[in-house]
Amino acid sequence: MVVVGAGLGGLATAVGLQQQDVEVVVLEARGRVGGRVRTWSENGHRADLGAERVDGDHRRVRALADRHAVPLVPVGQDTASLDDLVVFDGVIRTAAEVDQGSIGAEVERVAEHLSALAGQLPRLDDPTTHPDAASLDGRSVEDLLDDLATVGDARRIVEQDVRGNAAAEPGQLSLLGWVHDVAVAEAKPPAQVESHRLRGGAQRLAEGLSGQLSTPVHLATAARAIDLHDAGVRVTTDQGRFDADAVVLAVPPPAVRQLRFGGNVPAVIEQLAQLALGDITKRLLAFDTPVWRESGCSGNALIEPAGFATWEAHTPEVLIAYAGGRAARRLATMPLAELLAALPPAWRAGRPPEEIHTAHWGSERETGGAWNAPAPGQVRATWQLLRRPHGRLHLAGEHTAARHGGFMEGALESAERVVSELTG
Numbered sequence: 198m199v200v201v202g203a204g205l206g207g208l209a210t211a212v213g214l215q216q217q218d219v220e221v222v223v224l225e226a227r228g229r230v231g232g233r234v235r236t237w238s239e240n241g242h243r244a245d246l247g248a249e250r251v252d253g254d255h256r257r258v259r260a261l262a263d264r265h266a267v268p269l270v271p272v273g274q275d276t277a278s279l280d281d282l283v284v285f286d287g288v289i290r291t292a293a294e295v296d297q298g299s300i301g302a303e304v305e306r307v308a309e310h311l312s313a314l315a316g317q318l319p320r321l322d323d324p325t326t327h328p329d330a331a332s333l334d335g336r337s338v339e340d341l342l343d344d345l346a347t348v349g350d351a352r353r354i355v356e357q358d359v360r361g362n363a364a365a366e367p368g369q370l371s372l373l374g375w376v377h378d379v380a381v382a383e384a385k386p387p388a389q390v391e392s393h394r395l396r397g398g399a400q401r402l403a404e405g406l407s408g409q410l411s412t413p414v415h416l417a418t419a420a421r422a423i424d425l426h427d428a429g430v431r432v433t434t435d436q437g438r439f440d441a442d443a444v445v446l447a448v449p450p451p452a453v454r455q456l457r458f459g460g461n462v463p464a465v466i467e468q469l470a471q472l473a474l475g476d477i478t479k480r481l482l483a484f485d486t487p488v489w490r491e492s493g494c495s496g497n498a499l500i501e502p503a504g505f506a507t508w509e510a511h512t513p514e515v516l517i518a519y520a521g522g523r524a525a526r527r528l529a530t531m532p533l534a535e536l537l538a539a540l541p542p543a544w545r546a547g548r549p550p551e552e553i554h555t556a557h558w559g560s561e562r563e564t565g566g567a568w569n570a571p572a573p574g575q576v577r578a579t580w581q582l583l584r585r586p587h588g589r590l591h592l593a594g595e596h597t598a599a600r601h602g603g604f605m606e607g608a609l610e611s612a613e614r615v616v617s618e619l620t621g
């Protein structure tokens with residue numbers, strides 16, 4: 198078998214196949230494994246540029262961490278008594294204050310509405326089973342906010358939440374896709390959502406998986422063409438050709454658009470190539486100390502109209518500025534002085550931070566976005582197609598997961614399905 202892409206989805210597929218005595222070759226375009234799992238570590242600073250948090254019910258990620266002796270660390274334990282902030286138009290309030298007031302009540306009204314829709318979903322592994330699937334998929338999250346007449350600061354909070362969690366603009370996101378995400382999130386206690394991080398960084402999971410392979414991953418070996426024939430499959434790279442019985446395509450949809458397909462090309466390729474991926478930027482600022490703590494703040498803040506959120510990285514002196522959807526590109530190109538001016542004044546005391554890295558995933562050629570963020574109409578049009586084999590072509594990656602799409606857990610979930618398609 199040939200696996201194209203050494204993110205968690207491709208790597209876990211390859212390890213699973215190897216465990217069933219299947220010979221497998223993994224091709225990876227980048228010079229490293231992990232894809233959207235990447236840990237930045239320099240001068241004692243450490244931050245995850247891609248995936249970072251693990252939920253209580255992400256059992257595959259937890260088992261993988263356990264297998265590779267990567268401890269899970271609770272997030273925010275040492276700042277639990279400090280305040281989260283909402284900084285809108287220069288006015289600083291605590292998140293608790295906002296929650297308790299009229300803005301919080303309106304945000305809660307939207308959440309209850311979504312929760313009621315999510316509660317009608319009979320199967321968490323298939324949003325198309327929702328009794329109103331067709332009408333929900335035909336509408337966007339923005340349509341819902343318009344119907345509910347949510348305006349003002351409450352709307353800004355909900356929209357930032359959607360941009361941060363779905364990586365997309367509310368107007369470009371299928372309401373059915375969002376209702377599915379809400380249903381999956383609500384299947385666990387709130388305290389288990391994004392509750393843990395992986396000590397040393399999420400990249401350790403990818404390194405652990407790749408270390409299990411008996412044939413090393415071919416790094417810096419991008420697949421350029423895939424030919425599917427009755428007798429077998431040929432994957433062409435700049436370094437040579439790889440012939441196999443089947444190919445597992447474990448690359449994000451924007452990377453599929455860069456491949457040439459020949460032979461018996463299944464219709465799913467066109468659907469896959471059109472699938473929407475959101476956008477996220479993470480920008481890392483290294484302070485001398487976590488200066489926000491001195492003013493009683495945890496480092497968690499929502500900041501508008503700059504359009505980003507902040508939190509502490511693995512090493513607490515590193516602040517992550519994070520934006521999704523349209524705001525991702527804006528954050529990636531925002532002059533540092535403008536970014537710093539948007540922070541609460543107390544955080545600007547002392548020496549200005551050093552800018553250590555920016556990851557704008559939408560501009561990375563091998564990824565082209567953040568994670569699956571289906572546009573209106575796309576959930577129902579693609580759901581069944583993306584989750585089954587097409588002759589000698591098998592699809593892996595978070596965008597093909599049934600329950601945990603958008604997460605590391607989803608990439609591992611997809612790998613389990615593909616291994617059983619090929620060996621079950």
Ligand SMILES: Cc1cc2nc3c(=O)[nH]c(=O)nc-3n(C[C@H](O)[C@H](O)[C@H](O)COP(=O)(O)OP(=O)(O)OC[C@H]3O[C@@H](n4cnc5c(N)ncnc54)[C@H](O)[C@@H]3O)c2cc1C
Pocket residue numbers: 201202203204205206207224225226227230231232233234246247248249250251418419420421447448449452456477478479558563564566567568593594595596602603604605606607608
């Ligand atoms: C900023 C950000 C924050 C996130 N936060 C979280 C989080 O907190 N928790 C969580 O669980 N998940 C999070 N995620 C999502 C998580 O990272 C992904 O769902 C998961 O890592 C995707 O794995 P994958 O294998 O599907 O794809 P990828 O990791 O994208 O792997 C695909 C691989 O294919 C390679 N490739 C592309 N084209 C080719 C080609 N032509 N030939 C060969 N190789 C190719 C790429 O280089 C890449 O290595 C986050 C993602 C981002 C971007």
